[in-house]
Structures are given as structure tokens and as C-alpha cells.
Amino acid sequence: MYQVLIAIHVLSVLIWIGGVAFVTMIVFPMIMRMENSLEKVLFFQGIEHRFAKIAKLCVVIAGLTGFGLLHLTGETSLLLTWKGVGPTLMLFVWVFYVLVLLFEGKLFKVIFKGEAQQDTSKIFFRLTVFHWVVLGLSLLAVVVGVWAGHGGLS
Ligand code: HEM
Structure with a gap:
């Protein structure tokens, strides 16, 4: 069961x-090079909209299998401790994504309102920085998870 869950999780x-x-x-550098503001917004929304569906499904599956793994390994009690640094970081990143995906509609409205029509370059620059931070955190969770899960703490 553990092997099946971890394979689906990964x-x-x-x-x-x-x-x-x-x-x-790939997508953000392409957008930054576009001239037309409307083209930028439509291209971005088209891609984010499609990807959000896939991401939501993956977040649900990763969460279910993650909690299943926690239960199977008995690591729930290690959450928020150094020994449980892998799953703790994963859970933190996961909760963050759940919040972003839940409030995506509201976030877009706030981001693309007013200022966006005047200065899309500025908005997409901020979005790029935000995505790099989120990607960095996610990769950190992967690295720490693999490191801790393969004897890094012993
Ligand atoms: C609800 C959220 C999550 C929970 C509860 C969770 C929990 C777990 C648990 C218990 C394991 C088994 C490894 C071990 O025994 O320490 C695991 C493996 C793994 N998780 Fe998560 N996880 C979650 C989300 C994530 C996220 C968001 C990522 C990546 C950003 C991630 C990446 C990984 C990876 C790469 C492994 C394999 C580690 C290995 O090489 O053994 N997980 N996860």
C-alpha cells in the first residue's frame, strides 16, 4: 500500500x-515579450484557466495520498518537528496552493483591476516574481522530502 500511495503521490x-x-x-517570459496588453492578459488567462483544472486535480490527489502516507508511516506526530521536516514543508506548501486555488478568482480580480489596464508589464513582472517564489518553495519541499525520506536525517 505504501509503495502504491507514494508512486501516485509523486x-x-x-x-x-x-x-x-x-x-x-516558459509562459511568463513569452508574455513579457508580447507588445499588446490585451493579448498578454488573454494568453495568460487562457493558460492559467486550463492549467488550474489539472493543478486542482493534482492538489487533491497529492493531498489525499499525502495524508494516507502520514497515516501509514505514523509520521503525523512528527509534524512541526525536525524529524518530520519533509512532510511538514510539504503540508505547508500544499495548504498555500489550496488557498491560492480556492481564491484564484478573487485574486485575479484584484490583480487585473485598475492598474493592470494601465501597466500590464508591471503586473506580469509581479506575477513572475510570485511564481518564482512559489516554484522555489515547491522545489524545496521536493528536495527536503526526498533528502529526509532517504536517510538524510539519520
Ligand atoms: C497534504 C500535503 C502532503 C502531505 C501530508 C505529504 C506527506 C508525505 C509523506 C508522509 C511522504 C512519505 C515520505 C516519508 O515517509 O517521509 C511523502 C512523500 C513525498 N512527498 Fe509529500 N506530502 C504532501 C504534499 C506534497 C507536496 C506539495 C510535495 C511537493 C511539492 C510533496 C513531495 C513529496 C515527495 C517528492 C515525496 C517522496 C519522498 C521520497 O523520496 O521518499 N508532497 N509525502
Whole structure:
């Protein structure tokens, strides 16, 4: 059971964080090079809208399998301790994504309101920085999770 759960867990994380990396490293630089503001916003919203569905599914699967793994390994009691640094960081990143995905509609409204129509370059620069921070945190969770799960703490 553990092996099945961890395989599904890692696959969902792979598709989800891989998508975040693609958007951050490929899509944003493309948008930054576009001239037309409306074109930028439509291109971005088209991609984020499609990716959000895949990301939501992956977040649900990663969460379910993650909690299942916590239960199976008995690591729940290690959360918020140094020994449980891997799952603790994963949980933190996961909760952050859940909040962003839940309030995505509201966030977009706030981000693209007013100022965006005047200065899309500024908005997309901020979005790029935000995506790099989120991607960095996610990759850190992967590195720490693999490191801690393979004898890094012993
Ligand atoms: C509800 C959220 C999550 C929970 C409760 C959770 C929990 C766990 C647990 C208990 C394991 C088994 C490893 C061990 O025994 O220490 C695991 C493995 C793993 N998780 Fe998560 N996880 C969650 C979300 C995430 C996220 C968001 C990421 C990546 C950003 C991630 C990446 C990984 C990776 C790469 C492994 C494999 C580690 C290895 O090589 O053994 N997980 N997770």
C-alpha cells in the first residue's frame, strides 16, 4: 500500500509542480515579450484557466495520498518537528496552493483591476516574481522530502 500511495503521490506532484515550472520558465517570459496588453492578459488567462483544472486535480490527489502516507508511516506526530521536516514543508506548501486555488478568482480580480489596464508589464513582472517564489518553495519541499525520506536525517 505504501509503495502504491507514494508512486501516485509523486506522480501528482510531478505533473503539478512541472506545470508550475513550465508556466514560470516558459509562459511568463513569452508574455513579457508580447507588445499588446490585451493579448498578454488573454494568453495568460487562457493558460492559467486550463492549467488550474489539472493543478486542482493534482492538489487533491497529492493531498489525499499525502495524508494516507502520514497515516501509514505514523509520521503525523512528527509534524512541526525536525524529524518530520519533509512532510511538514510539504503540508505547508500544499495548504498555500489550496488557498491560492480556492481564491484564484478573487485574486485575479484584484490583480487585473485598475492598474493592470494601465501597466500590464508591471503586473506580469509581479506575477513572475510570485511564481518564482512559489516554484522555489515547491522545489524545496521536493528536495527536503526526498533528502529526509532517504536517510538524510539519520
Ligand atoms: C497534504 C500535503 C502532503 C502531505 C501530508 C505529504 C506527506 C508525505 C509523506 C508522509 C511522504 C512519505 C515520505 C516519508 O515517509 O517521509 C511523502 C512523500 C513525498 N512527498 Fe509529500 N506530502 C504532501 C504534499 C506534497 C507536496 C506539495 C510535495 C511537493 C511539492 C510533496 C513531495 C513529496 C515527495 C517528492 C515525496 C517522496 C519522498 C521520497 O523520496 O521518499 N508532497 N509525502
